[in-house]
Amino acid sequence: MGKTVDLIAVQKAIIDTLKQEGKTQKEISERIGCSQSAVSRHLSGKSVGRKKCGKKRCTTRRGNRTLRKIVEKDRFQTLGDLRKQWTESGVGTSRATVHRRVLLNQKQRQKRLTWATEKQHWTVAQWSKVLFSDESKFCMSFGNQGARVWRKTGEKEMPKCLKSSVKYPQSVMVWGAMSAAGVGPLCFIKGRVNAASYQEILEHFMLPSAEKLYGDEDFVFQNDLAPAHSAKTTGK
The missing domain is CATH 3.30.420.10 (Ribonuclease H-like superfamily/Ribonuclease H)
Structure with a gap:
């Protein structure tokens, strides 16, 4: 999960929120479980080796406040739980996010x-x-x-x-x-x-x-x- 494109909407919103609170990039990366370079690229708006593409960031200050309230209800929720509740609250997060996939060889795929x-x-x-x-x-x-x-x-x-x-x-x-x-x-x-x-x-x-x-x-x-x-x- 090192590249910016691998960060899901919830992670990006949390990065923005923690940055506003004065957290360092290292602290942020440890908090959300991604690489420090991914945090840096997201905050700078840069991508490696190609022009920035895809949808614009869909989070707003209001959406971030909603996410913060969801987090405060249960501090031990997973990213998947946070994303589900955040989406149900009306925030239009994209489904085109990272998908955890089992590594399969060609024979297994064919089966x-x-x-x-x-x-x-x-x-x-x-x-x-x-x-x-x-x-x-x-x-x-x-x-x-x-x-x-x-x-x-x-x-x-x-x-x-x-x-x-x-x-x-x-x-x-x-x-x-x-x-x-x-x-x-x-x-x-x-x-x-x-x-x-x-x-x-x-x-x-x-x-x-x-x-x-x-x-x-x-x-x-x-x-x-x-x-x-x-x-x-x-x-x-």
């Missing part, structure tokens, strides 16, 4: 395209037969690194800008499944997910979920190609 082409004409009834599943990790506490907080100079010790931390952060891994027919029970996983533990999840949680949601009807089970999911022993 995804083939899969999408095969499913493009599926009906609602067909999709309703799919049981989607995945695991996800949820953090219950923060360590020494803590969480990113949006604050102004002098607000370092404000209660709204502080979160408790522990030496050894706690997290929990959860497996779940859902479909148009409803959701299955959650499985709280201890340790890492390998082929053996994943097969136990399928036996004790996925199959009961499928029976509850579909009974004797046919269904399509979906999972990604994580090593534990695609292991030969899992596919048997």
